[in-house]
Amino acid sequence: MAASTVGLLHPGRMGSAIAAQLIAGGHQALWCPAGRSAGTARRAAETGLTAVETIPQLLERSAVVFSICPPAAAEEVAGHLGDYDGIFVEANAISPQRTIEIDARLRATVVDGSIIGPPPNEHSTARVYLSGPDDAVELVRGLLAGSSAEPVPLGERIGAASAVKMAYGSFQKTSRALAAVSHAIADDYGVGEQLLNEATALGSNALADLDGLPSAAARAWRWAPEMLEVAETARALGLPDALATGAAEVMSRWADDKDDFDLGLPATLRNLHRE
Structure with a gap:
């Protein structure tokens, strides 16, 4: 698919690995270093993510935003989206019920995502399960197609990917x-x-x-x-x-x-x- 700009909230070990797959596919991956640790900044630089000064800047430039963070922070991270109306991939290890609640609160089109496997790279593969509106799931699938982060669509039901x-x-x-x-x-x-x-x-x-x-x-x-x-x-x-x-x-x-x-x-x- 054509190159897209994707935002990452926030690039930990798994998030950076997913970002690396997107970058290898020709897409630009953005992140915001404000308030993040030196370790996160080092990992982002090594991965090739592009830094922006603020979350609003990241949202304005991103067609798709991935949330890959510790489960306890999922709602807080989703709260940064405000009036963002792009595609939001809620890819955290949270319950289907929490994903449904996040979907109900956001203006964005939510794709329920879950990642199973080690951080993907040239030696290992992870499965990225996706559920939600067909057009949005297909767009996210296209971003990851051919990478070591193998996209697995599950249909339109929000919560299905989280349930896996x-x-x-x-x-x-x-x-x-x-x-x-x-x-x-x-x-x-x-x-x-x-x-x-x-x-x-x-x-x-x-x-x-x-x-x-x-x-x-x-x-x-x-x-x-x-x-x-x-x-x-x-x-x-x-x-x-x-x-x-x-x-x-x-x-x-x-x-x-x-x-x-x-x-x-x-x-x-x-x-x-x-x-």
Whole structure:
């Protein structure tokens, strides 16, 4: 597509990597150094971003503005847009509900975005999921087309792109925390090697194993009490127990599915929702 001018609010590690992909595609990427750290300024200079003095200047010159910042700052950053009426890509790791609320407050055309994967470069690829008005999504897709930030359109529903990030992050981040607690329990009892052996033998990706979920629901009536025992073990060692008690709560939602090994995936997922 023809070269465009894009604004970045604000270029951290991931934002700078996305900006580098845009610049490599022939687009100009703007940022505003006012109030930003020396580290951010160095990263922006290394990436090749063009500095402007104020946020209003950035907005005036940008056909598209990306917000890529820590989740807690998403509303504050969106608040800088004022009467900006271009395309605003809300690409932060926030809930679909927060994205919908931001969309409702802005004059800009909002594209819901989420980024999964490492900062994209010549050696690694990230997926940039996009949802929102078709014309706006197509324009953003064109900006990123052919880059290591692979655009993945999801249709018009605001919140869909954020939901991919929340669903993936729910497992990917929580599983790391759960692994840490599991290894801490084993380490305290001197059985870390045995746990690692069992983990290696397990060799499965639970997030990809959809066929295993109905079986888990059928056995949850036995697994939930075991999770409470895990919680007690963790508490006694001074470790966090919330992951185990949370797992027990999830399994309690399947209490009526006891030993129903013909349950099927749609009912397994439906029965997790609170009535």
